[in-house]
Amino acid sequence: MHPMSHQDLFTSTPAHFSPEREIISVSQLNRRARQLLETQFPLLWVEGELSNVSIPSSGHWYFTLKDDQAQVRCAMFRNRNMLVRFKPQQGQQVLIRARVSLYEGRGDYQIIVEHMEEAGTGALQRAFEQLKARLGQEGLFDPAYKKPLPGLPGRIGVITSPTGAAIRDILSVLERRFPAIPVTLIPVAVQGKEAAPQIVRALELANRSGLFDVLIVARGGGSLEDLWPFNEEIVARAIFASRVPVISGVGHEVDFTIADFVADLRAPTPSAAAELVVPDGNDWLDKFIGFEVLLEEAMLRKLRHWQQRLTWLRQRLRHPRERLEQQGQRLDNLELRLKAHIQHQLGNYRHKLEQLRLRLQPHHPQVRIVRLHEKLAQQQQRLVSLQKQQLQGYKQRFNAALRLLNTLNPLNTLERGYSLTSHAESGQLISSSKQIVTGELVKTRLAEGELISRVERTLP
Known part of the structure; x- marks a missing residue:
């Protein structure tokens, strides 16, 4: 059978004009209609109002998306709705990314939702404003609690990603402005669910160590969701509780996070944070950093585009074997990421071990033995000298006594x-x-x- 065109699929020809009639079942008709919809419509962004929201025990979401003139049925399966940060409610205005499909069992036209976010201001922005207001009422932003920065810090701690652009910018500026000041990188994730707990642990570790005079908490620019770890309440309270002054250098000049308000000093960029922490510098790297961020954003946009197209192409492949291959590929990817993470952790531990070895080297027993030998030789020389002096004194006193004895000898x-x-x-x-x-x-x-x-x- 030759593939049917779109026109052939829905054009009916009278039976007496066709030498052969193609008779298909209802399920075949619905399947072809679904394939036609899914292959002709890529991923779409649609905004509308939620209606008829249903959440059965399976965990899937079923609802109707409508505006003032039309409506469409929607389904969002559990593996996708687990990533949504809010619970859908009747009448809520949302923005969804979805693909057009058809439910073959009832012949219902519907859309399959891949992503959902609140339209308008957005949930993240509202959560940001609510936390900002609450912490402000508690006094965490009060200037009276801001600790002054040291004029010339003895050691600087940088809490950021070891692979991001932020650490490179900070080290470059610090090396140019005051390379004699030692800098210690405390590596953390700066994006994702694990970022906030890691930042809190890094702040606690830096305070317990007693090594640092000032800390820089930094990352490059990004969307509100990318910067969200720095809007977490646990991070804000850890910065407020820090005994060491903290400079926040998160995002760009237009980006503001809760960490910026709680920190002892807010810098518009990671490079600016490095400029503020040490004396004597200029701003020639700002333009370069801006280009780097623009390039990063352009690459991210390109990656998102190809990721969307890849997702759309994946939806066209329905063979179970290929689905299994996709799952296998995903497992391989997770395995590679796990190995990379383990290697990264091992690298960090090796780096820390080398630092500890360098710190312990001056206290090596052999070094102390050499020093004690030198000190013993000095003490021996002093003892011999003192003995000679004492013997000379005793000899002089003996001769004097002998002379006096001879003088008084009755013989x-x-x-x-x-x-x-x-x-x-x-x-x-x-x-x-x-x-x-x-x-x-x-x-x-x-x-x-x-x-x-x-x-x-x-x-x-």
Whole structure:
């Protein structure tokens, strides 16, 4: 059978003019009609009012989208509506991205919704304003709580993505303005569900470490949804509780986040945050950063376009094997992302380990042993010197005492003709004639030799 054109599909030919009649079933007719609708209409953006909202136990959403002149039935399956940040309500004005289809079971024309957001101001903007008002009433934006920045910080901590443009811009500016100041990157995600908890943990870690004089919380520009982690209440309260001054450098000059209001200083861009944290600089990188952001946004728009077209092409492929292949490809992609994430984490841990090793290197036992050996050698030299000094002093004192002893030695008197007389038996010196009796033996010591004599007579 040759493929039928659009005109052939719906043009009826009288039976008596056709040599052969093609008879199809109702299900075949509906299937062809569905294929025709799905292949001829790409993804569309439609705005309207919700009506007849139904949420059965399956978790799928069924509703009618209408305006003042027409209405259309819609279906949003569970795997897509789980990403919606609000619960649809009767009469709510929404903006949806959808593809045109047909429900074959009833032959009902309908649209399959891939994405839904509130029209007008939007839910994110309202949530932003509500949180801003509540935190403002609590005093988190009060200038009285703003901590002054150090004139010349000893160490700067940067909380941002290690792969984003923001860290490159900050490091470039800091290196140009004051390269002597050490900078530590505390890597976090800056987009998605995991971003806010990681930013809070990074702020707590930086405060506990006691290493930093100032912190920069930064990321590049983006939509309100891209910047939403910096509008989370837990991030705002972590910045407010920080003992270290915090500079917020999130997005572009026109972007404002809750983090900007709570921080001790708001910078319009990550580069401006680097300009504010160190002295002596200029703004020549601003234009370059603007071009980089424009290029990034252009690439994102192009990627979104091709992603939409890819999604549309995927909807045309209905073979179960190809669906399984798509799921397998998705699993492979998740596996690659998991491996990349693990490698990234390992890189971070290696970097931290190297930093710790460098910090511990001055405290290595071998270094301390060398220093102690040097100190011991110095102490030994001082001990030898002190010993020599003490021996010299003792020698001088000994010679002086010897000279004095020689001067006072009674034996030296004997050299001048004097003698010492003592009892011959006891050896006791005799200084008076009354100490001796007649006939007793006495011993007389001369300068040279001794005499033993007997006393014949004593005189008073």
